[in-house]
Amino acid sequence: MQYKAYSEYVISNEINLFTVVLLPQGEGKFPTVIVRTPYVDWLEEKTEEFIVDLCKGESVEWLDRGYAMVIQHCRGRGKSDGDCIPYVNEGVDSNNLYNWVREQDFYNGEIYLMGSSYLTSVHYCAQPYGKDIKGAIFGVQDTERYNLCYRNGVLKKELQPSWYVTMYKAKSKKEKNYNSNSFEMLPLTDFTKTVFAEDVCDFDAMLRSPSPIDDFWQTHGGGADARGATTDLEFPVLYFTGFYDIYTGGIFDMWNKMSDRSRNNSALLVSPYDHGDGWNKDAIVFEKGKRKEKFGASYTIDWFDSIRKGTSIGFEKGKVTYYRIFDNKWYTDNFYSSEKDLFLTLGKGKTTYTYDPSDPPKFKGGLCCNFGGAEFQNEVGLRDDIISVYTEKFDNDTVVQGKMRARLTVSSDCEDTCFYVRISIEKKEGDYGLRDDITTLAFQHGNYIPNTEVSLDFTFDEHSFLIKKDERLRVDISSADSAHYVRHTNNKGLYSEQTTTKIAKNTVDLKNSYIILPVL
Numbered sequence: 001m002q003y004k005a006y007s008e009y010v011i012s013n014e015i016n017l018f019t020v021v022l023l024p025q026g027e028g029k030f031p032t033v034i035v036r037t038p039y040v041d042w043l044e045e046k047t048e049e050f051i052v053d054l055c056k057g058e059s060v061e062w063l064d065r066g067y068a069m070v071i072q073h074c075r076g077r078g079k080s081d082g083d084c085i086p087y088v089n090e091g092v093d094s095n096n097l098y099n100w101v102r103e104q105d106f107y108n109g110e111i112y113l114m115g116s117s118y119l120t121s122v123h124y125c126a127q128p129y130g131k132d133i134k135g136a137i138f139g140v141q142d143t144e145r146y147n148l149c150y151r152n153g154v155l156k157k158e159l160q161p162s163w164y165v166t167m168y169k170a171k172s173k174k175e176k177n178y179n180s181n182s183f184e185m186l187p188l189t190d191f192t193k194t195v196f197a198e199d200v201c202d203f204d205a206m207l208r209s210p211s212p213i214d215d216f217w218q219t220h221g222g223g224a225d226a227r228g229a230t231t232d233l234e235f236p237v238l239y240f241t242g243f244y245d246i247y248t249g250g251i252f253d254m255w256n257k258m259s260d261r262s263r264n265n266s267a268l269l270v271s272p273y274d275h276g277d278g279w280n281k282d283a284i285v286f287e288k289g290k291r292k293e294k295f296g297a298s299y300t301i302d303w304f305d306s307i308r309k310g311t312s313i314g315f316e317k318g319k320v321t322y323y324r325i326f327d328n329k330w331y332t333d334n335f336y337s338s339e340k341d342l343f344l345t346l347g348k349g350k351t352t353y354t355y356d357p358s359d360p361p362k363f364k365g366g367l368c369c370n371f372g373g374a375e376f377q378n379e380v381g382l383r384d385d386i387i388s389v390y391t392e393k394f395d396n397d398t399v400v401q402g403k404m405r406a407r408l409t410v411s412s413d414c415e416d417t418c419f420y421v422r423i424s425i426e427k428k429e430g431d432y433g434l435r436d437d438i439t440t441l442a443f444q445h446g447n448y449i450p451n452t453e454v455s456l457d458f459t460f461d462e463h464s465f466l467i468k469k470d471e472r473l474r475v476d477i478s479s480a481d482s483a484h485y486v487r488h489t490n491n492k493g494l495y496s497e498q499t500t501t502k503i504a505k506n507t508v509d510l511k512n513s514y515i516i517l518p519v520l
Contacts, residue, residue: 002025005056012089031111034098037071038167039077040078043078044171074090075093116137119198120140121202129235152437208497231257249341252335268318272286294314314487346477356385357487357488363483375475378433394470404434404517407456411507416441416490419506424476434460489502503519
């Protein structure tokens with residue numbers, strides 16, 4: 001079929017941004033889907049004709065359904081000029097592209113926004129939205145940037161920070177002094193000078209802002225431009241995520257914070273998988289667990305058609321449609337957390353272990369807080385600085401839905417240290433990771449007095465899973481997961497300014513510690 005397809009350089013603040021325009025057959029005006037992407041560096045040396053043909057081949061069904069497609073390379077990526085500095089210019093560049101579309105002959109008065117991960121963030125940064133934006137697909141991305149960087153004051157080194165390194169000035173600074181241990185340097189405030197050979201103000205400020213109430217998070221660089229972008233919208237949104245996506249909790253927060261009017265016109269799909277709706281070699285494959293397996297390969301186009309034409313879709317608006325793992329079924333409801341709690345005590349006595357920041361423990365799989373998704377865990381007893389506890393076997397099939405919680409009664413001989421909790425489920429093949437959480441004494445208690453017994457509370461992101469009769473849960477407690485979070489030095493004060501580490505003697509009173517399961 002003959003489609004009109006061409007490339008343009010759309011000017012945004014004097015920077016030329018490479019843009020592909022694809023139009024359906026025939027003359028006329030068309031609803032326009034806008035996509036902006038940074039993940040196109042491999043196309044930098046390709047011809048414009050090659051890129052246009054590639055985009056056209058990937059968009060045939062959209063064109064056949066009558067949608068124009070406008071696909072832009074983000075600033076400093078692919079064939080676009082300028083420097084890529086994550087988030088900084090996306091609001092301006094997105095709005096300039098929307099306005100450019102509004103001036104084109106093919107524009108029919110309807111704009112639809114589409115993205116997944118950072119491709120969604122570029123649209124979040126563009127709020128407030130024009131009245132001609134009629135619908136959106138916002139996948140696997142949180143609007144609260146603090147959540148992308150920290151968990152309760154502990155840096156998620158294997159999420160936003162490590163991703164930022166690859167993004168920052170990707171074309172002009174291809175060589176960076178970075179390796180897997182770079183986030184362990186002391187002090188961490190030397191990071192940007194070491195890695196980029198220059199100060200990066202927003203990144204430096206992020207490293208000095210471990211609390212969500214720090215001033216940085218109210219600035220443009222801290223994500224204030226994106227915050228609340230979906231709270232009260234005039235147009236319907238299809239969100240999607242997975243129970244092992246890196247932003248699961250944030251997307252549920254966004255869904256729950258929507259006004260009733262906005263939420264009733266929107267939908268949330270939650271698969272049992274990770275950021276790309278897939279799994280790694282050490283994860284379980286669930287029957288018909290992928291969104292495309294359940295709702296069809298064209299469910300995204302179907303969503304926009306349902307807005308424009310009132311056609312049916314395979315899920316319900318105003319509801320959460322999710323896959324309950326180990327039950328292996330899709331459900332649709334309001335995903336309210338159960339008001340029935342099951343308390344499980346973790347043991348009978350106190351256990352003390354040594355946490356040495358020079359040799360911190362690691363865990364497999366980032367679960368829903370870091371990259372890596374779900375994995376089977378290492379066997380218990382491999383390290384003395386990990387306490388592993390199994391619950392009693394369950395007498396009946398039990399569904400857990402909502403936010404699990406935990407409370408540890410702890411003490412330390414240091415003024416500050418870290419505690420980490422990971423919950424897994426025992427399967428015949430091994431123990432499968434479910435959720436994790438991390439916090440510090442200072443984050444929850446401020447000025448901690450060494451050797452004083454205190455309680456620490458943990459709240460795990462939303463999940464829905466079945467514990468079968470005779471199965472049991474495993475709870476791991478440690479003071480680090482250095483595969484995913486920056487190690488704690490056991491020193492009091494701003495973590496990024498620490499220059500030394502010291503060893504901590506940490507104690508957990510298992511008798512007065514427990515997990516709380518919201519059960520149906």
